[in-house]
Amino acid sequence: MEKSKLQVTLRNLLITYILTGILLVVLAFALYRFRLKEGQIRLGVNAVYVITCLLGGILMGKSIRQRRFFWGLLLGLTYFLVLLGVSYFLNKGLTGSMNQILTTMAICAASGTAGGMLS
Numbered sequence: 001m002e003k004s005k006l007q008v009t010l011r012n013l014l015i016t017y018i019l020t021g022i023l024l025v026v027l028a029f030a031l032y033r034f035r036l037k038e039g040q041i042r043l044g045v046n047a048v049y050v051i052t053c054l055l056g057g058i059l060m061g062k063s064i065r066q067r068r069f070f071w072g073l074l075l076g077l078t079y080f081l082v083l084l085g086v087s088y089f090l091n092k093g094l095t096g097s098m099n100q101i102l103t104t105m106a107i108c109a110a111s112g113t114a115g116g117m118l119s
Helices: 007-035 038-064 068-091 098-118
Strands: none
Touching: 007 068, 007 098, 038 068, 038 098, 068 098
C-alpha cells in the first residue's frame, strides 16, 4: 500500500528535524570548543537550515517523483512554519526583526526547492 503524500511529508519533515537537532548539537559543541563569535553562530544556524531543507527537498522529490520542485518548496515552507510556530510558543512572541524572519523563510524555501530539483 502506497503512503499518502501527507504521510510522506510528515516523515520527511521528521527526518529534517532530527538532522537539525544533530547539526545544532555539533554547532553547540563548536561554540563551546572554539568560542565562536555571534556572526559565526548565525552563519552556522543558517547553514543548518540550508543543509536540512536541501536534504528534505531531495527526500521529498525522491518520494513523490512528480513536481519535485513544488514538493521541495512545500517541505521548506512547512519546516519554516513549524520552526516559527515553536519559536513563537517558546518565546511567547516573535523575536528578531521581520527581515531576519523573511530571510530564514527564503533560505528554507529556496533550499527545499533546490533539493526537490536535485532529486
